[in-house]
Amino acid sequence: MIPDPLDGLQLPRVPIEPRRAFADALWRRIAGSEEDVAQSATVRYFVGDLDEAIAFYRDRLGFEEELHPSPTFAMLYRGDLRLLLSVPGEPHALADGTLPEPGGWNRISLRVSDLYATVAALRAEGVTFRREIAAGVAVDTALVADPSGNLVELFEPRAGYHERTTTEE
């Protein structure tokens, strides 16, 4: 075997941890473009006060803060749900200058195991409810308002509740 002349230099061998972003990009190149289409769920909510919103979703509803790289944007997770919180501003303006606003009726629905206890606990913490518990066909629901007025639905399944049991068909 031919000796490697560099061995004579006795350079220390430093193990290098590949950067995560580099490793991900490399993996995608190897794995092919099918990796590009993800199936996880992402929702964007607009909020007036980002810090207040982060504290609300983290402390009251069990989200975890993943990124908070600027005063106008944060990324939170709760299980497989990724929630992006954005403060309305120029990047979100439409061509005619219209800015997005918090509010509206569309909402994420979070499953809880005991709706009555959850509502009681949140109310004791000063959380605002847009509507108290309502019985539906297969779920009981309650509507929480976040500090900006966005809605979050809490639900507890009742008899007859349906959920797809696998993602494979």
Add this chain to the structure above:
Amino acid sequence: MSTTSVRYIVDDVDAAIEFYRGRLGFELQMHPDPAFAMLTRGDLRLVLVSPVGPDHPGGGSRPMPDGTTQQPGGWNRIMLQVADLEGSIEELRPQGVRFRNEIVTGIGTKQILVQDPAGNVVELFEPIRSEARLNT
């Protein structure tokens, strides 16, 4: 199992089913009532409901105790990751799908806002940084 559930208010559930299934790749799970449908796309469950009266058995879209009716619209939205944003737009436009804006390039994604028939917004995005990418 769907782990994320989102409820959208629409004025016409059938038109909404057609849109989400025909244009955006959702699958219809159930449509047991004219005012209610459940769809899935991967791990996302989308519940479509139209406003109902206070005595309707469906609880999700009844009026509030003060009488306020629930309405479609607003700016909060689901976000669907696509591999090729321009390609997706080219496919959707000839089908008559309405866009609220043109492509916006942000810090982590290129994105565009699609409108459903009721005026709700769906954001399509293509990651341009690895942090913005959803992993399967």
